[in-house]
Amino acid sequence: MAVVTSLLCSSARLVSPFRSRLWELGVCKRMLWLSLSAQRCYTSDTSESSVDHVSSGLERYKDLQKYFNRRLKATYRRFSNIPDHSVVYGHYHVYFIEGGGIYRMDKRQRDVEPEQVLNLGHVSRGEDMTGLMNGERKQRFQWTVQRIRLSPQEKHLAATIKTSHSEEPRCVVVSLERRVSRHSDYSHIILSLDKVFSFEWATDEVLFYTTLEGLRCSRVFRVDLTSSGSRITSVYEETRPDVFVEVALSRDRQILSINCNSRTSSEVLLIDTTTPDLEPFLVQPRQLDLLYHVEHWRSWLIILANTGPGQEYQVVQAPLSEPFMVSWVSLFVPDPGSVVKDMDVVGDHCVLATRTPAHELVLIVVPLTYPKKAYTVQLPSWACAIETKKPGLADQRKLLEFLISSPVHPPVPFCLYPEDGLLLSGFEDGSSQEIQANYTTTRLEACSQDGTLVPVTLFHAVPVEGLRQAPLLAHVYGAYGRDLRMEFCPEKRLLLEQGWALAYCHIRGGGERGLSWQRQAREEGKLKGVEDLQACLQHLFSLGVSSPSLTALTACSAGAVPVGALCNRHPHMMQAVTLQAPFLDVLGTMEDPSLPLTLEDREEWGDPVGNPKHRLTITSYCPLHNITPQLYPSMLLTAYSSDVRIPLASVIRYTERLKKAIHTHVTMNPKSEYKPAVVLNIQPGANHHGPEDFELMLEEEALNLAFLYTELGLDPPRPQHKRKR
Numbered sequence: 160m161a162v163v164t165s166l167l168c169s170s171a172r173l174v175s176p177f178r179s180r181l182w183e184l185g186v187c188k189r190m191l192w193l194s195l196s197a198q199r200c201y202t203s204d205t206s207e208s209s210v211d212h213v214s215s216g217l218e219r220y221k222d223l224q225k226y227f228n229r230r231l232k233a234t235y236r237r238f239s240n241i242p243d244h245s246v247v248y249g250h251y252h253v254y255f256i257e258g259g260g261i262y263r264m265d266k267r268q269r270d271v272e273p274e275q276v277l278n279l280g281h282v283s284r285g286e287d288m289t290g291l292m293n294g295e296r297k298q299r300f301q302w303t304v305q306r307i308r309l310s311p312q313e314k315h316l317a318a319t320i321k322t323s324h325s326e327e328p329r330c331v332v333v334s335l336e337r338r339v340s341r342h343s344d345y346s347h348i349i350l351s352l353d354k355v356f357s358f359e360w361a362t363d364e365v366l367f368y369t370t371l372e373g374l375r376c377s378r379v380f381r382v383d384l385t386s387s388g389s390r391i392t393s394v395y396e397e398t399r400p401d402v403f404v405e406v407a408l409s410r411d412r413q414i415l416s417i418n419c420n421s422r423t424s425s426e427v428l429l430i431d432t433t434t435p436d437l438e439p440f441l442v443q444p445r446q447l448d449l450l451y452h453v454e455h456w457r458s459w460l461i462i463l464a465n466t467g468p469g470q471e472y473q474v475v476q477a478p479l480s481e482p483f484m485v486s487w488v489s490l491f492v493p494d495p496g497s498v499v500k501d502m503d504v505v506g507d508h509c510v511l512a513t514r515t516p517a518h519e520l521v522l523i524v525v526p527l528t529y530p531k532k533a534y535t536v537q538l539p540s541w542a543c544a545i546e547t548k549k550p551g552l553a554d555q556r557k558l559l560e561f562l563i564s565s566p567v568h569p570p571v572p573f574c575l576y577p578e579d580g581l582l583l584s585g586f587e588d589g590s591s592q593e594i595q596a597n598y599t600t601t602r603l604e605a606c607s608q609d610g611t612l613v614p615v616t617l618f619h620a621v622p623v624e625g626l627r628q629a630p631l632l633a634h635v636y637g638a639y640g641r642d643l644r645m646e647f648c649p650e651k652r653l654l655l656e657q658g659w660a661l662a663y664c665h666i667r668g669g670g671e672r673g674l675s676w677q678r679q680a681r682e683e684g685k686l687k688g689v690e691d692l693q694a695c696l697q698h699l700f701s702l703g704v705s706s707p708s709l710t711a712l713t714a715c716s717a718g719a720v721p722v723g724a725l726c727n728r729h730p731h732m733m734q735a736v737t738l739q740a741p742f743l744d745v746l747g748t749m750e751d752p753s754l755p756l757t758l759e760d761r762e763e764w765g766d767p768v769g770n771p772k773h774r775l776t777i778t779s780y781c782p783l784h785n786i787t788p789q790l791y792p793s794m795l796l797t798a799y800s801s802d803v804r805i806p807l808a809s810v811i812r813y814t815e816r817l818k819k820a821i822h823t824h825v826t827m828n829p830k831s832e833y834k835p836a837v838v839l840n841i842q843p844g845a846n847h848h849g850p851e852d853f854e855l856m857l858e859e860e861a862l863n864l865a866f867l868y869t870e871l872g873l874d875p876p877r878p879q880h881k882r883k884r
Contacts, residue, residue: 216838223865224858226875231857231864234649241569241647242562242585248551249313252335256304261318263335276316277333279304281348303851309335309552310363311412315384317366319355326803326846327371330355332384350382350389357405361415361432367394367406374755374803376404379417381437394439395419395428401759402426409455410504410550416453422639422762425450429460429482442482450674454504455479456527461509463502467492471673472499474509474525490530493523498673500642503547506557508577512545514671518602518614520545520563524577536575536582541565541600543616543645543663564647566663567598567618567655598655605664605698608690611679614665614672615695616645617704620655624703630871631660631705633696633733637668637688638717639763640677650860657876660704666691666721682765683776689724696732711735711867712792716805716847717742723782723813726791735793735870737863740802740847744783744809746774755803783813788823793835793870797859799845807841814839836870 247254252263255273259280262273279302305319305328316335321328332350356376358368366382379395394417397404401421408415417428417439424447428439442453442460450472451464460477464487467473475487491509493499496516503510509525520543522536538545543565557578562570572585599619604612619626632654636643643663651661665671668680668688680688700706710733714722719741726736742748749767751757765773778784794817798810818837825834840862842850850856868875 216836217840217862219836220838220862220865220869223869223875224861227861227864228857230653230876231650231861234653235857238569238647238649238652242572243570244546244548244562247307247309247549248554249309250553251313254307254309254316261304261307261316276335277318277331277348279320282320282329282331282351308358308360310360310366311552312363313552314363315349315360315366317358317360319358322851326374326848327354328356329353330358330368332366332382349384352382357407359406359408359415361430361437365437367415367417367430369404369406375400377402379404379406401762408432409453411455414453414455418452419445420450421759423448423450425452427451427453429453431479440482443484446484449484452502453482454502454509456504456507456509459527461490461502461504461527462487463499465674468495469673469675471675474499474502474511474530476527490527491523491525491533498671499523500670501545501547503559505559505575505577508557510559510575510577518616518665518671522575524575524580526577534580536580538563538573539571541568541598543568543600544647546570546646564645565600565618566645566648566651566661569647569652603698603702605691605694607667607687607694609687611667611687611691613667613691613695615698616663616665617699618651618655618661619704620658626660626704627706629658629660629705629709630867630873631662631699631710632867633662633664633699633710633712635664635666635692635695635712635714635721636718637666637680637691637721639668640670640674642670650864654864662695662699662704664692664695666695668721681763683772685720685764685776686724686780688721689728689780692721692725693729693732707732708734709871711737711871713737713739713863714741715739719743720745720780720782724780724785726794727782727785727787730789730791733792735795735867737795737797737866739797739849740799740805741796741810741813742805743813744781744806746777746781746784747809748806749777754806783809783816786813786816786820788820788827790824790831790833791817791821791835791837793837793866795838795840795863795866797840797842797849797863799847799849800841800843801845802847804847811839836866838866 245256251267252265254261254263259278260275261277262275264273265271282302302320302322305321308317314336316333317330319328319330330352331348334347334349352368354370354372355368356371358366360366364384368380368382369376370378370380377397378393381392381394383390395404397419399421402419404417404419406415406417413432415430415432419426424445426445427442429442430437430439443451448470449465451462454461458479460479460482462475462477463472464475465472466475466487473489473493474491476490477486477488493513498514499511500514501512507527509527511523511525513521513523515521519540520538522538523533524536525533542563544563546562548560557576559575559577561573563573564570574583601617601619601623603615603617605615607613634643643665645663655661666688667676668685670677696710712722712733719738722736722738723743725732745764746767748754749757749761749764765777767774767777796810796814798805798807800807814837821835821837825831842859850859
């Protein structure tokens with residue numbers, strides 16, 4: 160799926176990769192299971208970064224951090240066998256990642272040893288030699304496989320790998336026609352391409368790909384593999400700086416699309432892979448405020464477009480031979496208040512992942528031959544996230560395989576047979592009872608200042624009326640039309656098991672209630688997101704959920720804006736805050752067009768240079784520019800030295816200004832007994848997504864937990880010891 164997501168630019172200020180396609184193999188750092196940590200990456204030694212580890216106030220948490228590191232390892236180990244979609248199925252082989260490479264098993268001969276098709280050590284050897292030749296000191300680089308693509312007849316494999324020190328992946332193309340032993344030191348790499356973001360095979364000899372340069376994807380190239388080598392030609396180049404370009408393949412593999420999306424408009428070109436010329440043709444020219452995504456069914460295009468009531472998404476169709484908007488015919492319009500989050504075409508059915516007005520996740524199945532007979536498939540009430548499996552080369556079955564999860568519920572596999580509406584769970588023997596424990600998912604609505612009802616998802620282990628003394632961790636994002644990430648996180652499960660309540664505040668600016676949810680809190684409306692967050696906390700407190708002295712807020716990247724603004728306005732509403740790669744200087748960033756994301760981000764935050772109203776709005780809430788002498792909550796800020804999206808200098812400037820304001824307040828009020836902690840944790844080398852190394856990721860999460868327990872005055876949890884017999 161990941162359809163609606165692909166309509167948004169990948170270069171947004173997000174800690175987690177912006178497109179779910181980017182991490183199709185389940186290697187997102189928040190989803191690295193302990194048993195897989197050694198299987199997902201290859202570590203090599205190259206030059207050491209000149210950036211030293213800068214810390215302030217971290218020492219007081221060290222002992223507790225070590226304790227939580229052990230607890231987190233044990234928690235990850237408990238969930239090491241949960242399902243994922245990292246295996247890739249070909250016609251004859253099953254491909255998987257293990258140790259320092261990609262391997263395959265012959266489906267016809269189950270007793271044979273796996274054979275290695277790619278050795279990551281050979282891909283990185285050039286960097287190793289360069290560092291040694293330049294006399295540089297060695298440093299550990301984490302190499303991670305991002306995604307794998309098989310050519311139609313399984314003649315070639317293409318894969319992208321990257322390090323946490325760079326956001327520009329490398330694509331390697333491997334011949335699969337020669338056998339390589341499991342322990343061989345040779346991988347048959349026939350081509351290596353730098354800075355590749357998305358890529359798809361059109362035929363066994365033709366690969367299309369986009370390049371990522373300076374956080375922008377603007378060019379599409381075509382590789383033709385020949386007996387004498389390869390030939391690369393340019394296919395498309397986007398000139399608008401706010402447009403992000405990627406390539407994708409339809410589920411039936413017959414149409415390759417070139418998706419050119421800004422935050423407010425779309426333009427799609429298609430390539431029919433069944434024709435010999437493979438020339439792209441336009442679906443619909445770019446039009447302001449028109450967003451659309453294209454799938455293929457028989458000789459028709461199935462299009463998800465925001466041409467429905469209120470400029471929300473509906474499903475339309477058009478002949479492949481006449482794709483322009485004048486030929487679009489409506490197939491399905493969601494009920495009022497329901498929001499389409501994703502679309503897939505399975506056999507003769509269109510399957511829509513949809514949020515209901517009650518904020519529950521359901522599937523709507525639209526028979527493409529009889530669209531009026533659409534029906535709804537209910538999912539478990541706790542379902543918060545859905546990940547669809549990409550079909551294998553030989554997979555022609557008319558079913559949809561997917562995983563559903565929540566922050567505290569590990570992924571559960573499901574199969575949907577759209578023809579008869581049959582939904583089957585992958586756990587039919589009761590083995591999931593332990594990992595799918597009976598925690599409660601409560602969906603609430605908080606009334607914001609202007610009367611808008613804001614969804615809140617609350618996870619808890621005891622009834623709401625018993626949560627008055629429970630610590631509360633509230634999550635928030637609210638930008639770029641993106642939903643809060645609500646996939647399973649073992650550390651969230653650990654908190655819930657220790658009596659915490661977890662709240663996810665779906666404030667405006669995100670996409671939880673459709674495109675209008677973002678439009679309401681864009682540019683001059685940004686303050687609405689801050690008001691929404693305040694209303695969510697007030698509503699939770701009024702219901703008897705925790706109290707300000709036991710409440711912490713957590714956010715990543717652009718989610719730091721509403722959190723930082725609320726801290727300036729109402730610092731008494733929370734006791735502690737953790738921010739990861741925080742975006743805190745909206746005004747300074749939007750004033751500087753030389754920064755890599757400023758021009759396109761002005762569609763989200765506004766233009767303080769050219770629009771006085773925008774400048775006034777940004778100035779009113781910008782976290783950095785509204786710090787004032789007062790008692791703030793304790794704050795842990797985690798920044799990354801190689802983050803090109805969030806300048807490190809702005810995080811340091813915010814930290815210094817916040818410390819100064821607190822010091823001024825304490826000096827003016829010497830009788831004050833409480834002095835909040837402001838801790839800056841700068842991680843060397845890592846980019847905006849944080850460390851990909853499992854041990855480093857655990858250290859970071861353990862520090863967050865140690866900080867929360869210390870600043871909320873909580874006793875650390877003690878594991879239950881089994882009684883000796």
